[in-house]
Amino acid sequence: ENLGSVSEKLFKIIIIGDPTVGKTSFVQRYVNETYRRDYKGTIGVDFALKVIKWNEETNIKLQLWDIAGQERFTSMTRVYYKDAHACVIMFDLTQKTSFQNSLKWKMDLDSKCTLPDGSYIPCVLLANKCDLQHREVEQPEIENFCKENDFIGWTEISVKENLMVEEAMKFLIEEMMMKY
Ligand code: GDP
Ligand code: MG
Numbered sequence: 001e002n003l004g005s006v007s008e009k010l011f012k013i014i015i016i017g018d019p020t021v022g023k024t025s026f027v028q029r030y031v032n033e034t035y036r037r038d039y040k041g042t043i044g045v046d047f048a049l050k051v052i053k054w055n056e057e058t059n060i061k062l063q064l065w066d067i068a069g070q071e072r073f074t075s076m077t078r079v080y081y082k083d084a085h086a087c088v089i090m091f092d093l094t095q096k097t098s099f100q101n102s103l104k105w106k107m108d109l110d111s112k113c114t115l116p117d118g119s120y121i122p123c124v125l126l127a128n129k130c131d132l133q134h135r136e137v138e139q140p141e142i143e144n145f146c147k148e149n150d151f152i153g154w155t156e157i158s159v160k161e162n163l164m165v166e167e168a169m170k171f172l173i174e175e176m177m178m179k180y
Contacts, residue, residue, distance in 0.1 A: 008059045009058060013064050013086045015065065018095070022092065022128040025159045026126070027064050031064060046065075048066070081112050086175065089123060093128065093129050110150075123151055124155075130157060131160050
């Protein structure tokens with residue numbers, strides 16, 4: 001019987017993707033429930049902490065790593081990926097190249113970050129800025145891409161309008177709770 005003890009789980013989640021797709025805005029929205037038009041590109045790595053009461057027995061501490069200003073493939077990413085439990089790869093629906101580069105990000109991640117059993121860490125693909133009209137990437141294309149490249153799932157989101165941000169993270173947490 002549980003005598004009132006609460007267990008705590010700590011998960012490290014890394015957020016990667018091309019510059020300007022909305023990574024910093026996403027972290028700020030999810031952690032601080034705010035949205036601003038400009039986050040000055042910090043150099044290095046920013047991280048934010050969010051504590052969630054998952055249920056009566058479990059608290060979850062999420063450490064969200066924002067790859068601020070290091071959006072290039074350097075040896076830096078290896079340090080950044082170290083001991084991550086899950087990953088968010090983000091692109092901008094109105095910037096085709098950011099979608100194409102999602103594959104480079106996934107390959108960089110999988111080549112540097114595997115679990116002790118050899119499997120890849122759970123990774124979701126987030127298609128941001130669905131509030132904008134002029135999109136350059138269509139749903140069937142994203143669907144195929146996601147299946148072919150071992151993402152656990154994808155969704156369109158708008159950090160600006162606060163659409164699907166919470167839901168996407170809940171999905172990722174559920175995945176981690178099953179896996180770890
Ligand atoms: P990062 O470089 O990936 O960290 O991107 P930022 O979070 O700095 O965002 C880049 C720009 O995109 C900023 O001007 C944001 O306000 C804007 N932005 C972020 N999310 C959205 C969104 O959902 N919709 C729209 N229209 N703009 C967004
Ligand atoms: Mg940023």
